[in-house]
Amino acid sequence: MIAMGGVIGSGLFLSSGYTVSQAGPLGAVLSYLVGAFVVWLVMACLGELAVAYPVSGAFHIYASRSISPATGFTTAWLYWLTWAVALGSEFTACGLLMRRWFPDVSVWIWCLVFAAVVFGVNAFSARFFGETEYWFSLVKVVAVVALIVLGGAALAGFHPLAPSGSHHPFLLENFSTPHGLFPNGFSGVLVTVLAAFYAFSGSELIGVAAGETEDPSRAVPKALRVTVARLLVFFVGAIMVIAATIPYDKVGLDESPFVTVFSAVGIPYAADAMNFVIITALLSAGNSGLYSCARMLFSLAEEKQAPQALRRLSKRGIPLIALSVSMLGGLASLVSSVAAPETVYLVLVSIAGFAVVGVWMSIAAAQFFHRRAFVREGGDVRILAYRTPFYPVVPILAFALCAVSLVGIALDPAQATALYFGVPFVVACYLYHWLRHGRRSSRAAV
Incomplete structure (x- = not known):
């Protein structure tokens, strides 16, 4: 449920509108299908690593042991960046949605309240x-199921509550219009793949929580299978209903496409109710993100790769200093007080998307080198509690598709900021590790 809570957030509830507007109905569905496929590839790699190294906040440990300490250090800070920046995007999205009820209140005020x-x-x-996140996640799942069921029924011709004259086209008429395939060409699909990847970010939280699971060899593989299956149904099903219901040139970041769909279906007060549910869902994603950020910093401090103050725990066992530092990324959403909130949101999504793709690439590479080293040392893959299928095709394909998505954002000026910020960030992490620990620690460990 933590993984589900982390995934179902602004990437589905808000930025899916941007995906449809840029890629068109069919292009948006294709982008999310590619995203779901890549998630399966990465999760297949993650399962073997999480069972082999069941340590809390373990992404950087996978990379440190299988690739190099420098790569592990960079991966850790990239993942922290993913969620620190994603916090800002979730709070900004909440502020944007609150304008439905309070149009005169600045977005940054809501960002501060929700933070x-x-x-x-x-x-x-x-x-x-944990208890809060469970119920938050349940609310989100119900909201997505309601969209798929009610929106799908309306598309099939069952819309008794819709106002007269506002009935939807039968089934997939939006997909058959002259511009329904790829209104902005195939490049429109390419530039939205990163947004789709961002929408799926959070599925890797299973790896973060593996060290706090009683029986990782049983629980982690099961959680991976169930999560990927549910994400495929929820995300692809939801994006199909959205793309089929709303014309691609009528959707954007000014309103959640979920609200637009429920308003069009004609359910009384559904738009306001869904707006509230979506805000709750976004807070849930931010809740999971802050948890993940704090545990990653705590884990870095445990490995002596971050200030030791981050290891301090409260009487309740909470890493409060790590929690506070992580919240600084969320406060980036306050930039919306002096800039256009939609622009700030898209920039934050792009940076978070770049970071999560970098983490996914490290997971794929770590599994590739881990398995190779295991076999080289005489290990029998048949004894592994969980092993990545179709090795080495799965890790290589996952790495390659993630790399291609980074090329796509260079084609979109609105998302290119992610490269301007992300690439120097990665270089700075490697450089810092090299200066602090020397060249030998930066070399591959394989």
Whole structure:
């Protein structure tokens, strides 16, 4: 449920509108199908690593042991960046949606309010966080199922509640219009793949929580299978309903496409109710993100790759200093007070998308080198509690598709900021590790 809570957030509830507007109906579905396929590839790699190294906040440990300490250090900070920046995008999305009820209140004020709420939930206790996140995630799942069922029924011709004259086209008429395939060409699909990847970010939280699971060899593979299957149904099903219901040139970042669909279906007060549900869902994703950020910093401090103050725990066992530092990324959403919120949101999504793709690439590479070293040392893959299928095709394909997605964002000026910020960030991490620990620690460990 933590993984589901982390994945179902602004990437589906808000930026899916941007994906449809740029890629068109069919292009948006294709982008999300590619995203789901890549998630399966990465999760297949993650399963073997998570069972082999069941350590809390373990992404950088996978890379450190299988590739090099420098790569592990960079991966850790990339993943922290993923969620620190994603926090800002979730809070900004909440502020944008609150304008439906409070159009005169600045977005940055809502960002501050929601940041305080999420911080409070995480700071109280781990048990309180887990219980809260479970119910938050359940609300989101119900919302997505309702969209698929009610929106799908309306598309099939069953829309008794819709106002007269506002009935939807039968089934997939939007897909058959002259511009329904790829209105902006295939490049429109390519530039939205990163947004789709961002929408799926959070599925790797299973690896973060593996060290806190009683029986990782049983629980982690099961969680991976169930999560990937549910994401495929929820995301692809939802994007098909959205793309079929709303013309691609009528959707964007000014309103959640979920709200637009429920308004069009004609359910009384559904738009306001869904707006509230979506805000709750976004806070849930931010809740999971802050949890992940704090655990990653704590894990870095445990490995003596971050200030030791980040290891300090409260009486309730919460890494409060790591939690506070991680919240700084969320406060980036306050930039929306002096800039266009939609622009700020898209920039944050792009940076977070770049970072999560970098982490996924490290997971794929780590599994490739881990398996190779295991076999070289005489290990029998048949004894592995979980092994990545179709090795080495799966890790190589996962790495290659992630790399291609980074090329796509260079074609979109609105998302190119991710490269301007992300590439120097990666270089700086490697350079810092090399200067602090020397060249030998930066060499591959394989």
